[in-house]
Amino acid sequence: MTLIRSNAARADQEAILPPENLDALRDSGLMGLLVPQKYGGLEATMHDFAATARTLASACLSTAMVWTMHISQSDVVACWAGNELRENLLPRIAAGTEYLASVTTEGGRGSDLFTADTGVRHTAEHVEFSGRNAPVVTGGRHADGFLITLRAHNEAQPHEVSLVYASRDQLSLTESGAWNPMGMRGTESGGLEISGRVPLAQVVGEQGKFRDIARESMVPTSHIGWSACWLGAAEGAFRELLRWLRRPGRSGGPDLSSELLYERLGRIRVDLDLVSAYLHRVCDCVSAARVRGESLAAPKAQLRLNALKLAASELTFRTVDSMVQTAGMSNGYSRAAPLALERIFRDLRSARLNHSNDRMWPATGALALLDPSIDLL
Missing domain, CATH: 1.20.140.10 (Butyryl-CoA Dehydrogenase, subunit A, domain 3)
Structure with a gap:
């Protein structure tokens, strides 16, 4: 907490997520807060989640929001991923070696969570996508993996959305646009253009649902x-x-x-x-x-x-x-x-x-x- 609090002004001034803040969270075990114990996580309660977020935010709101978004993504994996993906990914999350970023915004439609424009192409064993433009990806520059919303297939309706996990090394990532907002500057939530090809087992939940x-x-x-x-x-x-x-003896004020x-x-x-x-x-x-x-x-x-x-x-x-x-x-x-x-x-x-x-x-x-x-x- 002392480190994160001491970096709050710097994060704001430089519009960056200080790497040492993320390293401290990785080392703390908190990245696996909602991960089940059988995968090495803390299996904490919703009340624990809220209390930890409050504590972190009292030191640095930007860092707390980055962590909170990761915890939300890890809960999705724990609750909805198939066995193969859970067995592979959840232990890494619990160990702090996998920071997950969320990719739900899309250029042209803003923050509508329930629709997607970019579709996926299906092969026998993989899904492929290209040109997925996300104007805001919280902490995306630092992420080890991403949960990405995509149209279930190229002929699907915009509301037929699938969620796909992809590790950084499975993607082509291009930064798009400068991150220079009024506030929340330390989340370093710049845009990304994303293309990739991942195994079908990395589709989270039912396709289109x-x-x-x-x-x-x-x-x-x-x-x-x-x-x-x-x-x-x-x-x-x-x-x-x-x-x-x-x-x-304070100077000024009411x-x-x-x-x-x-x-x-x-x-x-x-x-x-x-x-x-x-x-x-x-x-x-x-x-x-x-x-x-x-x-x-x-x-x-x-x-x-x-x-x-x-x-x-x-x-x-x-x-x-x-x-x-x-x-x-x-x-x-x-x-x-x-x-x-x-x-x-x-x-x-x-x-x-x-x-x-x-x-x-x-x-x-x-x-x-x-x-x-x-x-x-």
Whole structure:
């Protein structure tokens, strides 16, 4: 944690994922957090996953998000890959030698998770694809392997999507576009153009049925992991703000007897508590559904997962916006401020764009029509 925290400013300034951060995660055993113990993993719970993401994000949100995306991909392999691929890949993930990147975005269609333009060509033993353009691949430059969404075959409909695992040495990779965003700079999420040929055994799940994988695994773990990261970054910032406010003889900032200060701090605390409580309840629901073998594709479950992402992305940003206002121009808004609020503000502004809320709010409203009982969590 000390190393990752000390590299947070550098990761932001240079727009890189510091290799030593990834090395530390590889060495820690955390890359196999959700991998079953029989493959050498920790077989941790959803609550463990969320707690670890929060802790990492309090040190460096970018590094935590890279790790969270990897954990989501590893869960997909554990739950959906065939025996041959699981036996080959999961021990490497658990040992920290396989960092998995997700390739779901595509040039021309943006972040629509459930469609794909680039198709695969089938041979007797392989699938081949070329020119798969992905404008955003989190940590792609450092990945050992990739989970890639592709149209099930060249004549398939865009919604007939397959998921394919490919190791780096099975691919031709060309970097496309510079990575120079406002925030989340340390995720080093530049674009890639990808071509490759892999054995049929590396198709994950049933061909053309990626939607099932997404609803049962990728969406639940992504929404839990992202929300935990955003919460961890915001609560870490709040912790630092409170320490600064209570520091004897501090220079500048609000009067500790101010009613306006009390109101702002109260609102921040309530928003953080609300996100934390909902995160815990969604972890409970996902864990219970998996134990009982119940599907998470039902409207009620999807509503709750969407609500978590929407609430966490909007409320955590609101808290940091209020923290900047509280600390003021010199102590909060400035890059030279004693608090890292300016960086976290920029990072958390991306939360609503990550699988855009503009797409998720209408989808959530449509799901609400399918749950007339209004069975609230």
